Amino acid sequence: MTDGRYTRYVAVGDSQTEGVGDGDDLTGLRGWADRLAERLAVTNPELRYANLAVRGKLAHQIRTDQLDAALALRPDLVTVLAGMNDLLRPNFDPDAIAGHVEAMFAAFAATGAAVATLTFPDLADNIPLARPIRGRIAVLNDRLRAAAARHGVIVAETGRHAVATDPRLWNADRLHASPLGHQRIADAVAEALRLPGADDSWTRPLAPALPERGALRTVADELHWAAVALGPWLMRRLRGLSSGDNREAKRPQPLPVRIAAAPA
Structure with a gap:
């Protein structure tokens, strides 16, 4: 970092960092890391940004596949987000997951780079079937902190x-995350990094508040979600497949950042 400005930002992680949910594979994914890079580039137009994240990866795979590649790029800012996919696996081991993440923290911090991460929200609030793993999220967040x-x-x-x-x-x-969700994550990291103009507005509730769902609407929504999201995910698990199979990082080399004309 020179004069308070980051010059090389590298993001490692899984689908959230890749940007799934913000754009698509035909038109391109944006995501919170891209949005953060755009904000950094406002301060320093010379910023170079690489994103090594690949969807579906577990913490140990992110460490194995992305750590050395990221170190070779000599970043002065790194974001590390790993563990979400591990939370959903039956052999969840918070100590092992945190160990892989901590190894990445240690390696990046040893270079003098600024390193940032996130904690995970409670999935069970939106996915009733995830209530049995609610305790896992709190445990993993504590380990990561x-x-x-x-x-x-x-x-x-x-x-x-x-x-x-x-x-x-x-x-x-x-x-x-949705595009709006990815923007909120980018704003959260910007505040944590104390970037110019960043504040806690990302923590504020959306307006207007959502109306309460009736029982019939709730059942219909859950059945639809099970058909379009849960079913395909379970089929991949049963077949031993991952959404990241045969995928490569979308931005493996540090490149200049094009600032979006009208961020969503």
Whole structure:
């Protein structure tokens, strides 16, 4: 970082960091990391940005596949987001997951780069079937906070604010952020990094408040979600497939950032 401005930003992670839910594979994905890079580029037009994230990856895969590649790019800012896919697996091991994430924290921090991460919101608020894993989220968040504290990693506490589970911030699959959700995440990280003009407005509730859903509407919504999101996800698990199979990072090299004309 020179004169308070980051010059090389590298993002590592899974589908959230790749930008799933914000655009599509035909027109291109944007996502919170791209939105954060655009904000950084306003301050420093010379910024170079790489995004190594690939959907479907577990924490140990992100460490194995992305850590060395990210280090080779010599970033002065890194964002690390890993563990969401692990939360949904039957063999969930918070110590092992946090261990992989902490190894990345340590490696990046040792270079002198600023490192930032996020905490996870409670999925069960939007996915009733996820209620049995509600305790997992709190446990993993605690592990990640402790690991971040040991290495001076900046934490954007997206998991502690009620607005994070507003359905309007989530895609129809309820696992990936919507464009508005990705923008809120970018704003959260910007505040955590103390970027110029950043504030806590991302924590504020959306207006107007959503009306209460009736029982019939709730059942209909859950059946629709099970058909379009849960079913395909379960089929991939049963077949031993991942949404990230045969996919490569969308932005493997640090490139100049084009600032969107009208951010959503």
